[in-house]
Amino acid sequence: MIELLLFILVIVMLYIAWCYSQDQKRKKAAEALAELEASHKKELHIRALLLTLVGKKCKLVLKEQPLALGFVTIKTVTVIDVDSEWVLLSLSKRKTDVQTVIRISTISDVLEIKD
Numbered sequence: 001m002i003e004l005l006l007f008i009l010v011i012v013m014l015y016i017a018w019c020y021s022q023d024q025k026r027k028k029a030a031e032a033l034a035e036l037e038a039s040h041k042k043e044l045h046i047r048a049l050l051l052t053l054v055g056k057k058c059k060l061v062l063k064e065q066p067l068a069l070g071f072v073t074i075k076t077v078t079v080i081d082v083d084s085e086w087v088l089l090s091l092s093k094r095k096t097d098v099q100t101v102i103r104i105s106t107i108s109d110v111l112e113i114k115d
Contacts, residue, residue: 049110050082060089061109076113
């Protein structure tokens with residue numbers, strides 16, 4: 001009889017431990033989803049802001065340094081075109097204007113330049 005009660009007690013404890021681990025996994029997944037939603041919301045805001053700046057000069061603050069562009073984080077550019085994921089920019093490089101495309105997700109902030 002005591003063996004049966006100990007067996008049931010062990011089974012119940014294992015079930016409680018399993019439920020706790022599942023709850024932790026759910027919390028981590030919920031946090032990851034919230035972070036992803038916040039990032040997507042910020043990206044949509046930046047896209048909307050860039051759409052209002054087509055043809056205008058602005059300063060971009062980038063999340064990381066794109067090696068192909070040759071500038072670190074802040075650069076004065078002219079927005080030429082914007083789509084759902086990319087932005088076409090014109091920037092001055094060694095006395096010539098160069099057009100380049102970067103992902104909107106790499107942009108941290110956009111600062112409008114008032115003329």
